Amino acid sequence: MFLHVVExxxxxxxxxxxxxxxxxKGIADLSDALTGPIFEPLRDPxxxxxxxxxxxxxxxxxxxxxxxxxxxxxxxxxxxxxELLPKFQAWGYVDIQTIGLSQPGGQTALSFAHVERGTNxxx
Numbered sequence: 059m060f061l062h063v064v065e066x067x068x069x070x071x072x073x074x075x076x077x078x079x080x081x082x083k084g085i086a087d088l089s090d091a092l093t094g095p096i097f098e099p100l101r102d103p104x105x106x107x108x109x110x111x112x113x114x115x116x117x118x119x120x121x122x123x124x125x126x127x128x129x130x131x132x133x134x135x136x137x138x139x140x141e142l143l144p145k146f147q148a149w150g151y152v153d154i155q156t157i158g159l160s161q162p163g164g165q166t167a168l169s170f171a172h173v174e175r176g177t178n179x180x181x
Contacts, residue, residue, distance in 0.1 A: 061129055063078060072089035073087045091126060105121075133149065137151075
């Protein structure tokens with residue numbers, strides 16, 4: 059299934075409440091994505107808030123032509139949900155690393171950490 063944004067509402071600053079075609083709804087803070095020439099004007103919250111969901115692209119777009127991949131918005135909205143880490147890894151947004159932690163009695167417990175990769179993933 060391809061991921062699409064079906065609804066988006068401005069929350070505040072650079073945050074958007076988004077609903078996806080898989081039924082998930084969350085708030086994505088997109089402030090880290092606003093770098094580079096196309097995104098620089100969107101660092102003004104009054105400009106940022108003028109987005110809409112483009113029916114053809116099925117993601118949020120701005121009047122200056124900027125848009126973000128639905129997967130990136132999804133990642134920003136749900137990156138703290140551990141059950142989604144394998145999906146985010148497959149998309150290239152995180153690296154999952156296994157860390158062995160020593161426990162009392164010489165046992166080793168496995169823990170998983172994720173490291174976010176660079177932001178500003180364009181469509």
